[in-house]
Every structure is written in C-alpha cells, then in structure tokens.
Amino acid sequence: MRRHFFIFFLFISVLSVGQELNCTVTVVAQQTGNDNNQVFRTLERQLTEFINNTQWTDKKFKTQERIECSMVINVQNYNNDAFSATLQVQSSRPVYGSTYSTPVYTFNDKDFQFRYLEFQNLVFNSNQFESNLISTLAFHIYMILGMDADTFAPNGGNNYFRQAQTIVNYSAGNGGKGWKLEDGLQSRFALIDNLLSPTYKEFRSSMYSYHRDGLDLMYKDLKKGKEAVSASVSDLQKMHGRRPNSFLMRVFFDSKANEVASIFSGGPSVSISQLVNALNKISPVNASKWQKIKF
Template sequence: MKYPLRKLFLLVLLACCNIGWAQELDINVTVNGERVQTQEQQVFTDLQNAMEKFLLSQEWTTDTFEEFERIKSNIQVTLNSNTDINNQVYEANVQIQSLRPVYGTDYETPVMNYLDNKWLFSYRPSDPMIFSENTYSTELTSLMAYYSYLILALDYDTFSPKGGTPFYERALNIANYSQQSGGRGWDQLGDKRDRVFLIRDLTNPLFEPFREALYEYHRLGMDKFEENPDEARKVILSALRKIEQVRDAVPISITIDMFFDTKAPELINVFSQGDKTVIAEAVQLMIKLNPTNANKFRKLL
C-alpha cells in the first residue's frame, strides 16, 4: 500500500514540523471573472469560497493525512464571456495543478498541470454542494470530485508502483455517470483531448508503463537527485523510455501531452548538466515524445 510509504517519506522530510489533523488536499481555488460583463462581482468571490469549502470538507480517502502531508494543489478558474450570471450558467477554462515535495530539498516538483477548457456548470449561492460518489448531483461537484481523485491518484503513483489505482477508478466512475448528464467535456463528441480520455488512458492496461514511469521518475529519480544526480538522470531517462513504449502503442494521448506540459521545464533543467551521452539520448527521446518543445530540448545539446 502506498500511503505508509508516503507517510514515512514526509515524516523524514519534515520531521521538525508540527503535527495536526487535516484533509488530503492543501488546495487553493481562484476564480477570475474579468471577462464577464456584470456588476455583480461578489458572486465570483462566493463561487471561489464555495468551491474551496467543498474541496476541503470532503474525505477523499480513508487514509489519515497530517497537515504537512497535504497535497499542494491549485484550481484556477477563468470564466468566459459567455457566462450568464442572471441564469446561473458559468462557462470556464480551468487550470488544475498539483505539486509534490522532493526528498532532501526544499524543491517541489509539479505532478499535474492540465488545462480543461470545457467547464460548463450552473451555480447559485443558496444551493448546497452535495457529493455522492455513485450518484450524479451537479456538474460542478462532479468536476471538482473528478479532479480531486485525479490529483490523489497521480500523487500516489509517484510514491509506489501503481499506488493510485483506487483513485483512478473513482475518477472513472464519476466520468461514466457524468456522461449520462450530457455535460460538456464528458466525451459526447469523442474528443480525444477531453477529461474522459484522460482517465480512460490512466485506467488502460496499455498505460501501465506510463504509471510505472511516474514512480521511477519521482521516487527513484527526483528523490535521489540530490544524493547522486548522474544516477538519477539515468533513472529519469529510463522512465522516459517507458513513456515511449506507451506513445508507440497509443500515438495520440492527452495523458502523455499533459505529462510534458507539466514536466518539460523540469526536464530541461535536469538534463542541462551531466553525461553528454545521457543528455543526447534524452534530448532525442524528448523531441520524439514532445515535438512541441523540440527547439527548447535541442538547446541542451
């Protein structure tokens, strides 16, 4: 089980911190309503507070998290001009991010950085936000629960091989019943870049090497980097080779794209020094896997 591993890791990392019970997520929500033509600015603050309260009041796992163990994450909601405050209809682009501490350092590595531009939900301040794992309640609560489980799953995968499995399954369950609601971004049009394909990837056996790579990259690579950077780079290169296996099997994948959206700046930093042979192989591999950043990767040579 992954959680004791994570707990031991963080206890060693932050042994001097004060202990206190808390929820799993240390999450910050921001709502930007600058594009919306309205004088009712307070509703944006109300929405922000309601979302944050909902996310922090749920018990997403059966594990006990102490305050310093909470997963740092951000949800940045940018409301679009099509938002209709009078009819309580909100349309938004939403950036979801999460971070993980790196052993022996004060550095936090990004684990998730994903832009979902298909949020469409209703919100009325007087309505309570209620969530049931197996029942569709509202679009907004389903979206928040889906991403909460995804944040947890990815984080757990970085601490033990495929440790996030139960949380991927819960996110998939939410996606499956949300499809029936007809909401945007739940795969009505078969868009392979929407949130349903993301969770389908992560629960697909073809993506097991990708999930193994998450563990190798973080626990065996980044967590060992301070101790032995040359060996850590080789481990990270090995993790990239596993991702290559998946890319070869599934050429179009929002999941691998998300990985490089999250990790490209860090990978450039990791391979900015070290053995030239390792750097050259890493650059060749990264260009293949993420051609969008090819020019940036070539500068490492």
C-alpha cells in the same frame, strides 16, 4: 495525568486527521465584463472551503502531508445561474531531501459548464450525480490524488482513478460536455479511459520511476538520479510506438517539459544523446526546450 494524556491525544488527532488537499481556488471573471459581481467571490470562497474541508479518502493525512494544488476557474460567460468557463488544474509534490516541489498533474479543462446559485449547498456523493460543478471538481481531485499516489508506489493511484472513472460514468447521462466518448480525444472521459488502459501502461510506470527512482534519489546521488529520470522518460517511447502523439504524452510533458530541460542543463554530466533523440521523437512540440539540454 489523564487530562494531560487526553489533551496530547487530541493534539495528535488534529495533526493526523486533516483533509488531503491544500488547494488554492481562484475565480477569474474579466471576460464576463462584470468581474466585480459578488457571486464570483462567493463561489471562490465556497469552493475553497468545500475542496479543502471535504474528506475525499479514508486515509489520514498530517497537515504537512496535504497535497499542494490549485484550480483557476476562468468564467467566460455568466447568465443568472449558468456559467461557462475553463478550469486549469495543477498539483505538485515535494522532492525528498530538498525544498523543491515538482509538478505532477497539469490539466486545462476547456469544457466546464455548470449552474451555481450564490450560497448553495455543495455536497459530493461518491456514487451519485449532484451537479456538473461538483462532478468536474471531484473528478480532478481524484486525478490529483491518483497521480500523486502513483509517484510514491507502482500503480498506487488505482483506487482514486477508479473513483474518477465512477464519476465519469454517472455524469455521462446528466448533460455537460467532457464525460462521453464522443466528446473528443482530450476530454475527461479520454483522460481516465487512457490512464486505466494497458495500452498506455508506461505512463504510470514512468511517473513512479521518474519521481521515486529519479528525483527522490538526487539528494544523495545526483548523477544516479538523473540517469533514472532519463531512463523513465526514454521508456515512454514504448507507449509512443503503440500510440504516437497520444493525449497522455501531452499530459506528461505539460507538467514535466520545463523540469526535464532544467535537470539536464546542468549538474553532473550524464549521457544525453539517446534521451534527446527520444524527447524529440515523443514530444516534438517541446523541441525548443530540448535544445537547451547541453550535457
């Protein structure tokens, strides 16, 4: 009997102590002219194992609760152990009561320079710089965790965003572009700085209401869910009024533009004139998508 109980306990433990992410890592190296080099495949395999096997939080995630995400590293130049690349990061989360997954975090990091020797040991330290490779990946991992948590609870991602900010702080003095104020308005520094600023508070409140009051409600009341999505998007006008054409507005619609256009192009009719006006004001770059909204 005790043996059966131990086996059952072990089974439950395996199910509930899994790591947080189910991340697909792809290394693309055509631009180097030497994409068959084994180092790229080794890098891809090592990063996949590192990201998915590292325990990034103190929370217990069941296998089915892992966050689905992807990272595409496009290597542009490679010389010995020096890499120059871009990093495309995407994550999604399931919508309650459906088989649909909604995009949550989309970011194209254009300043990704790092050093890597094949088979080198990859270690993350939450309070100490290890390498630009580890810092950049860890920063985006905590962004994924924070953005996901914000869709389930108001300001639920606070702890993860603070860790992302810690990574920015200790990486700034160790070289590499993207960690400092002077690195531009669309850098890692700018992203976390804006995200934690009260000037852009509607971004995070809208992320919560869009998903929990909107998408997650649609399984039982599609019209009410659509109205909540509309209200959450329209609420972003307050942020736009303080900071027109902000970086965070772009981050929001990089993930949500296609989805918003799709939600309001079918299904039960809701009032959309105010929504369309708001969309054209706060995200004019997506005007062609807003033209598809018919109801």
